Amino acid sequence: MKTHVLPQLPYELDALAPAMSRETMEYHYGKHHQAYVNNLNNLLPGSGLEDASLEQIIVGAPQGGLLNNAAQVYNHTMFFLSLSPSAKKEPSGPLAEAIKRDFGSTEALRDQIGKAGAALFGSGWVWLARAKGGKLSLVSSPNAGNPLVQSLTPLLNIDVWEHAYYIDYRNRRPDFLTAIWDIVDWAAVEKRF
Numbered sequence: 702m703k704t705h706v707l708p709q710l711p712y713e714l715d716a717l718a719p720a721m722s723r724e725t726m727e728y729h730y731g732k733h734h735q736a737y738v739n740n741l742n743n744l745l746p747g748s749g750l751e752d753a754s755l756e757q758i759i760v761g762a763p764q765g766g767l768l769n770n771a772a773q774v775y776n777h778t779m780f781f782l783s784l785s786p787s788a789k790k791e792p793s794g795p796l797a798e799a800i801k802r803d804f805g806s807t808e809a810l811r812d813q814i815g816k817a818g819a820a821l822f823g824s825g826w827v828w829l830a831r832a833k834g835g836k837l838s839l840v841s842s843p844n845a846g847n848p849l850v851q852s853l854t855p856l857l858n859i860d861v862w863e864h865a866y867y868i869d870y871r872n873r874r875p876d877f878l879t880a881i882w883d884i885v886d887w888a889a890v891e892k893r894f
């Protein structure tokens with residue numbers, strides 16, 4: 702059986718402050734993300750998906766704990782690896798051109814992600830995703846959702862579960878969705894694109 706592990710981060714836990722404090726990282730990465738990894742490893746034996754990749758589990762597992770925990774491992778790994786204390790603050794090259802084509806501008810895209818995140822009821826994720834033909838779109842997914850199940854390729858995701866922002870921003874989700882752009886590293890998104 703494949704054993705899933707918490708990914709190492711290429712930055713220190715206090716490196717994303719003030720947008721994201723060390724305490725938030727200690728809970729969000731150190732406890733929540735770790736718990737999803739542990740739950741996934743506990744649920745895999747006997748599932749028939751012991752050696753499957755996270756992507757295979759997300760598109761192939763029935764609704765339930767295994768699917769939810771695999772998706773949350775994938776989602777959090779993408780989220781934390783999209784952040785950097787030395788973030789590239791604007792996309793460039795082909796990604797920037799695609800954003801301009803499909804959203805008008807990067808500023809308009811950030812604005813739409815902020816609005817989608819604020820409007821998402823309860824826990825979930827806002828995604829920038831790419832369709833097979835190349836068109837970019839935003840996806841709002843509740844709970845452990847992931848655009849892979851819609852045959853879309855995830856490029857960037859923003860966590861809007863309360864555990865992502867409550868320590869630093871309390872109930873002010875929109876403030877979190879503004880500050881996050883200080884640490885979103887467009888270089889990571891360009892690589893996925």
Ligand SMILES: [Fe+2]
Nearest residue numbers: 860862864865
């Ligand atoms: Fe989270």
